[in-house]
Amino acid sequence: MDKVMSNKKVIALYVLPALLVIMAIVYIPIVLTAFYGLNEWNGIGAMTFIGLDNYQALLSDGKFWDSAWHSLLLAVFSALSLIVYLAVAMVLSSKIKGAGLFRKIYLIPMLLSSVAIAQLWLRMYHPTNGIVNSFLESIGITNPPAWLAEPSLVLYALFIPILWQYAGFYILIYYAALKNIPASLVEAAKIDGATSLQIAFRIKLPLIMEVIKVTIVLAVVGSLKYFDLIFVMTDGGPNGASEVMASYMYHTAFRAYDFGYGSAIGFFLLVICLLVTWVIRKLTATKDTIQYS
Amino acid sequence: MFNKKWTVLLLTLCLAVFAAGCGSGGGTEGAGGDKSSGSGEGEKVTVNFMHLWPAGVSAGQNKIVNQIIEDYQNENPNVTIKQEVLDNEQYKNKLKVLSASNELPDVGVTWAAGFLKPYVEGNLFAPVDDLLSGELNGKFVSGTTEAYAIDGKTYALPLEFNIAPVYYNKAIFEQYNLQVPQSYEEFKQIVKTLSDNGIAPIALGNKDRWTGSLWYMYLADRIGGQDTLASAISGDVSFKDESLVKAAAEIQSLVDGNAFVKGFNGLSNEEAKSEFLNGKAAMYMMGTWELPNFTTNEEIPQEFRDSVGFFKFPTVDGGKGDINSWVGGPGVGLFISEDSKVKEEAKKFVEYFVTKWGEQSVTGAGVIPATKVDTASLELPQLYIDLFNEMNQASSITLFADVQMEANAAETHLNMIQALFGKAVTPENFSDEHDKAVSKGK
Numbered sequence: 001m002d003k004v005m006s007n008k009k010v011i012a013l014y015v016l017p018a019l020l021v022i023m024a025i026v027y028i029p030i031v032l033t034a035f036y037g038l039n040e041w042n043g044i045g046a047m048t049f050i051g052l053d054n055y056q057a058l059l060s061d062g063k064f065w066d067s068a069w070h071s072l073l074l075a076v077f078s079a080l081s082l083i084v085y086l087a088v089a090m091v092l093s094s095k096i097k098g099a100g101l102f103r104k105i106y107l108i109p110m111l112l113s114s115v116a117i118a119q120l121w122l123r124m125y126h127p128t129n130g131i132v133n134s135f136l137e138s139i140g141i142t143n144p145p146a147w148l149a150e151p152s153l154v155l156y157a158l159f160i161p162i163l164w165q166y167a168g169f170y171i172l173i174y175y176a177a178l179k180n181i182p183a184s185l186v187e188a189a190k191i192d193g194a195t196s197l198q199i200a201f202r203i204k205l206p207l208i209m210e211v212i213k214v215t216i217v218l219a220v221v222g223s224l225k226y227f228d229l230i231f232v233m234t235d236g237g238p239n240g241a242s243e244v245m246a247s248y249m250y251h252t253a254f255r256a257y258d259f260g261y262g263s264a265i266g267f268f269l270l271v272i273c274l275l276v277t278w279v280i281r282k283l284t285a286t287k288d289t290i291q292y293s
Numbered sequence: 294m295f296n297k298k299w300t301v302l303l304l305t306l307c308l309a310v311f312a313a314g315c316g317s318g319g320g321t322e323g324a325g326g327d328k329s330s331g332s333g334e335g336e337k338v339t340v341n342f343m344h345l346w347p348a349g350v351s352a353g354q355n356k357i358v359n360q361i362i363e364d365y366q367n368e369n370p371n372v373t374i375k376q377e378v379l380d381n382e383q384y385k386n387k388l389k390v391l392s393a394s395n396e397l398p399d400v401g402v403t404w405a406a407g408f409l410k411p412y413v414e415g416n417l418f419a420p421v422d423d424l425l426s427g428e429l430n431g432k433f434v435s436g437t438t439e440a441y442a443i444d445g446k447t448y449a450l451p452l453e454f455n456i457a458p459v460y461y462n463k464a465i466f467e468q469y470n471l472q473v474p475q476s477y478e479e480f481k482q483i484v485k486t487l488s489d490n491g492i493a494p495i496a497l498g499n500k501d502r503w504t505g506s507l508w509y510m511y512l513a514d515r516i517g518g519q520d521t522l523a524s525a526i527s528g529d530v531s532f533k534d535e536s537l538v539k540a541a542a543e544i545q546s547l548v549d550g551n552a553f554v555k556g557f558n559g560l561s562n563e564e565a566k567s568e569f570l571n572g573k574a575a576m577y578m579m580g581t582w583e584l585p586n587f588t589t590n591e592e593i594p595q596e597f598r599d600s601v602g603f604f605k606f607p608t609v610d611g612g613k614g615d616i617n618s619w620v621g622g623p624g625v626g627l628f629i630s631e632d633s634k635v636k637e638e639a640k641k642f643v644e645y646f647v648t649k650w651g652e653q654s655v656t657g658a659g660v661i662p663a664t665k666v667d668t669a670s671l672e673l674p675q676l677y678i679d680l681f682n683e684m685n686q687a688s689s690i691t692l693f694a695d696v697q698m699e700a701n702a703a704e705t706h707l708n709m710i711q712a713l714f715g716k717a718v719t720p721e722n723f724s725d726e727h728d729k730a731v732s733k734g735k
Binding site for chain 2: 042043044045046122125126127128146147148149150151154234235237238239240251254255256257258
């Protein structure tokens with residue numbers, strides 16, 4: 001059996017089905033998207049080849065860069081929130097009372113579908129009978145803002161449910177990573193007289209560094225292509241104040257019937273995501289992984 | 294060794310084939326093509342009909358559709374109508390996908406003007422002018438089929454027709470001793486009285502954007518006249534026309550006067566509607582498709598339904614508009630695929646469907662049909678009858694701007710509406726952006 005498995009041809013044969021599927025549903029569409037981006041196309045009739053015009057228009061499209069800025073803001077906030085999640089995971093992984101319960105509580109939002117979360121928060125943000133404004137009024141703030149209608153606030157109002165939604169996911173990842181640290185290392189540090197802060201920063205953090213790097217990439221790229229909550233809650237409005245790159249792509253392609261330009265945005269989004277991933281990998285690259293054992 | 298290797302491979306292959314066989318059960322059937330040639334008498338013909346009235350969501354419509362199809366099949370035993378039912382958004386998407394691969398159903402549902410245009414340009418829909426000049430001649434409410442016409446040919450037959458009045462809560466009006474406004478000045482007075490008393494005057498869900506567009510269109514119509522508005526939308530007159538800029542400015546002064554519910558730019562139409570249905574807002578401008586909620590829908594308290602009235606958008610002093618001019622438009626219509634192999638049969642079916650639909654949809658689904666219906670012979674709520682009569686007296690009906698414009702320009706229009714209501718643009722900028730968008734599409 002081992003001999004069969006080490007035969008190059010057999011390996012190729014086993015890999016082939018998965019490769020074909022992933023080619024057909026991921027890589028070929030990417031290439032096609034890039035190609036559609038070179039055309040003027042309303043999605044129905046014939047395509048006209050217009051070269052790089054769409055990509056050129058994209059570079060000077062103020063609306064696109066606004067949406068890119070919003071996506072970037074979301075990425076920054078998601079990345080920063082990782083610090084909080086890490087802290088929570090640290091506390092949970094130390095043997096405190098009710099850690100299991102808290103872990104479950106944090107995880108619940110992740111089990112809800114995005115649309116359910118959107119409906120929930122839509123009601124909370126309701127300008128007159130939502131719980132947020134009712135609370136603000138009860139503590140004496142007159143005329144609290146209509147969160148989702150105020151162009152200067154809407155984006156941040158949306159960030160809260162988005163970050164809340166993914167909190168459980170990252171806490172779970174960190175928790176699992178922290179639980180994986182051998183107890184002997186922590187005990188050894190204790191015997192050497194290390195404080196719990198020192199243990200956290202000198203022992204635990206370096207040991208889960210690889211996991212942290214992965215979560216940064218996940219959080220940033222996930223934010224850059226974020227779509228669902230924003231689409232349901234504000235649809236990018238009012239007047240584009242909460243438009244992100246993915247929703248702008250959707251609106252261009254499916255509302256304005258400009259599939260060529262929409263494809264160009266989609267392809268550009270992919271390029272940005274790849275670029276950002278590469279930059280993050282570069283920035284966080286270390287020569288060797290730390291091992292204490 | 295060689296043997297063993299190949300045995301493993303063979304086994305894997307068998308498994309793969311087996312798995313594939315499980316997955317593709319019945320995938321080959323029903324792929325659009327129906328091969329019967331001509332519509333010969335006894336020959337079996339299948340007409341594929343795709344529509345958007347699932348039993349769960351549009352029970353009334355679904356029942357009527359099934360009834361009509363059953364009757365038709367009984368009258369024409371050689372014809373089978375095969376239905377495919379989808380939800381609204383899924384329907385739109387599927388139609389687009391099917392059109393890309395040229396596999397449209399023989400008969401399907403479409404929207405007017407801007408939606409229709411790319412399909413017509415792609416030669417996907419068949420003209421139905423022969424039907425219009427035939428038995429259906431004169432049966433449609435005037436102005437309805439025009440919305441489906443491009444370059445002089447009509448490409449679909451409308452089923453519904455809607456106009457948008459301002460509904461109001463009689464109980465609230467009585468409480469503050471208010472009368473239906475005869476002029477825009479009176480209307481503003483009502484808004485002020487309500488707002489001073491802490492009642493939201495108007496329910497508006499402007500997250501959906503076309504809702505706010507209605508208000509702008511009416512003001513533009515009443516100030517500048519229907520001609521000016523219609524020509525601006527078609528690109529023949531600039532949106533910078535004094536009267537249109539004034540209409541935009543008037544919107545902002547309504548916003549300043551707290552005329553609309555709080556946070557309207559973040560509320561969906563459904564949320565705004567519930568403000569009106571709960572008696573928290575006094576007025577609500579919406580299409581006649583809402584009529585069942587104000588008349589026959591048992592889920593809404595009788596007391597509320599009885600207290601709903603409507604008025605026509607009042608005239609503005611010095612404006613050129615006519616009080617009998619409406620904003621509205623046809624809902625969906627039926628198209629016949631250009632590439633259909635059973636075109637003649639499909640046409641006959643559409644003709645039959647449209648005729649029957651007119652009679653049954655009023656009572657069965659609470660829809661106002663695009664075909665003329667004798668209201669006297671039907672048992673209908675008063676609100677219906679009044680609006681029917683208004684529609685017949687209409688001096689003109691302007692099609693919803695976002696339906697009429699090209700998709701691209703419509704997006705700009707809708708975004709600008711949101712910006713105008715949110716005071717993120719000046720009326721002048723608002724007009725500028727419109728001119729740019731409309732001229733681009735020309």
